[in-house]
Amino acid sequence: MARGYNLDSRPAHQQRRGNLKQGEDWIRDLITRLPLGYFATRWDDQPFVHPMTFVYAVDKHCIYMHGSTVGRRRANTDAHEKMCFCASQMGQLLPSNQALNFSAQYRSVMAFGTVRLVAEEAEQKVALYALIDKYFPPLKLDSDYSPIRPEDLKRTAVYALDIDNWSGKENWKERTDMDDRGWPELDEKYFEPDIFAMSRGRVKGE
Numbered sequence: 001m002a003r004g005y006n007l008d009s010r011p012a013h014q015q016r017r018g019n020l021k022q023g024e025d026w027i028r029d030l031i032t033r034l035p036l037g038y039f040a041t042r043w044d045d046q047p048f049v050h051p052m053t054f055v056y057a058v059d060k061h062c063i064y065m066h067g068s069t070v071g072r073r074r075a076n077t078d079a080h081e082k083m084c085f086c087a088s089q090m091g092q093l094l095p096s097n098q099a100l101n102f103s104a105q106y107r108s109v110m111a112f113g114t115v116r117l118v119a120e121e122a123e124q125k126v127a128l129y130a131l132i133d134k135y136f137p138p139l140k141l142d143s144d145y146s147p148i149r150p151e152d153l154k155r156t157a158v159y160a161l162d163i164d165n166w167s168g169k170e171n172w173k174e175r176t177d178m179d180d181r182g183w184p185e186l187d188e189k190y191f192e193p194d195i196f197a198m199s200r201g202r203v204k205g206e
């Protein structure tokens with residue numbers, strides 16, 4: 001077996017190298033601010049990834065998401081309750097004058113846990129209003145938008161990923177390593193912010 005991970009002897013959230021590892025408060029702050037999460041499920045041995053909006057609930061230490069009552073998410077999560085989640089931010093692309101050292105600024109959170117279809121109406125509403133508050137903060141219930149009705153809840157499945165453990169990682173240095181064998185230095189223009197089209201996770205051409 002390749003050197004690295006054996007989940008029987010090492011927890012899933014334990015990082016190989018500790019120097020980029022982040023603490024609980026950092027993780028809680030970042031997960032609250034990130035807009036898009038990827039939830040990994042499976043159908044038997046077929047892996048699947050769901051990109052979704054989400055909201056982290058501090059009191060229950062869970063991640064809520066919602067969607068259709070049918071489909072792959074429902075089928076996969078009915079069959080396998082274990083789930084992995086990741087959300088991240090990409091910063092500047094970091095050029096180098098050595099192929100080995102090209103890099104990118106990033107910060108990310110990964111969580112492992114058990115997914116639960118939220119059954120209680122009260123918790124469903126908490127989750128759905130929390131999602132609206134996260135993404136549309138100026139808009140207010142009862143003044144800007146109407147409340148959730150019982151029939152709305154029949155059309156939406158609300159899920160909670162109850163977190164067993166999580167990890168945070170940040171690599172946000174200003175510059176990456178350069179060639180130490182005398183290769184010519186890169187032109188300073190390549191170190192200007194956003195000089196590369198995909199810096200900060202932007203979509204090329206937009």
Ligand SMILES: Cc1cc2nc3c(=O)[nH]c(=O)nc-3n(C[C@H](O)[C@H](O)[C@H](O)COP(=O)(O)OP(=O)(O)OC[C@H]3O[C@@H](n4cnc5c(N)ncnc54)[C@H](O)[C@@H]3O)c2cc1C
Pocket residue numbers: 036050051052053054065066067068070071072073074
């Ligand atoms: C930025 C973003 C945010 C989203 N937020 C939400 C959300 O909050 N709630 C929500 O319900 N959905 C959201 N979606 C859509 C979500 O990713 C799924 O497409 C949707 O939830 C249907 O999932 P399902 O498991 O029922 O898939 P199904 O429709 O049952 O999947 C059938 C097949 O469709 C294809 N497929 C499914 N989803 C995608 C996809 N996203 N991209 C490409 N192919 C796909 C796959 O080949 C899959 O095997 C979001 C997508 C993006 C990109």
